[in-house]
Amino acid sequence: MKRVMIVVAYDGTNYCGWQVQPNGITIQEVLERHLSELLKEPVSVLGASRTDAGVHALGNAAVFDTNSRMPGEKISYALNQRLPEDIRIQESKEVPLDFHPRYQKSEKTYEYRILNRRFPIPTERFYSYFTYVPLDVEKMREAAEHLIGEHDFKSFCGTGAQVKTTVRNVTGLTIQKNGDEIIIRVTGMGFLYNMVRIIAGTLMEVGCGKYPPVYVKEILEARDRKTAGNTAPARGLTLVGVRYFSDETRY
Incomplete structure (x- = not known):
């Protein structure tokens, strides 16, 4: 065997x-x-x-x-x-x-892709989330800073999840803008159900001006799913890879 x-x-x-x-x-x-x-x-x-x-x-x-x-x-x-x-x-x-x-002790990296332009592109429809509402990337980056580190992410956990603890450690969260594409890249030691998609949905709501970046800190402290943004659609999410600490290779 x-x-x-x-x-x-x-x-x-x-x-x-x-x-x-x-x-x-x-x-x-x-x-x-x-x-x-x-x-x-x-x-x-x-x-x-x-x-x-x-x-x-x-x-x-x-x-x-x-x-x-x-x-x-x-x-x-x-x-x-x-x-x-x-x-x-x-x-x-x-x-x-x-x-x-x-x-095993590991670190996962996910990317959420957003197509932010006047009209959608058909070839991107399965691999990114489209929105015509202009997103302020700088405000999204400011909000993302509050999510880095070890926190209780209960507000960012999908309903119905059965876990012993909702504390998770986000080791990296960056937002890049390449032309009409915005990429949210999240790395962590483990994620809750729908956590990355809820983070993406929340950051988009900050980007469109629904609430200020500092409000993300209040969302964390509330530990209430109802305070966070919508769960972003699945099609924009990609698991980039998994890195095990017992091996320097990133899978």
Whole structure:
């Protein structure tokens, strides 16, 4: 028996998220089906991030156990021959049997893309959120400063989440503007349900002048989901990668 890590990139447009569920096809389901066929044994895949429907990834880490004699680093090549074009393995390698992609100390990076212009661009509709309302990026950056560090992010947690604590550590939050595109990049030691999308929605509301940047500090202190902004649509969100502190490689 050996444990293999795969780094998975995918376009989440046509999937009901990562985790297997009864109401539609998911990334996990597709991976498990094709791995089971390839390795000729039942395979169960465990992912680092259970992304929602419509969310994309450049490097979601996942592991599975196998008795196959195929070298871990070769599995990526064989599996990519079977997978649909909107899912591709970027790397595969053997890891220790006790390696767990969610419980190892790690840092995840997400990007939320906003198309801010007069009219939408059809080719961007699945990969960014469009708004014609002008956004003040400097005010968004000022508001973002209040979210960096360890805080109780209860106000930024989607309803229905079952967690022991809502305290999280955001290690980086930057906002870049490239022409008509605004990119919110968030890095942290773990995230609550819909946390990044609620952060994005809140920062956009600051950007359009609904409330001042300092109000974000009040949102944190309120620990009340109703005080924060709307949850931004899934299509603008991409999991860029996962970095494990036991390895200098960023997946």
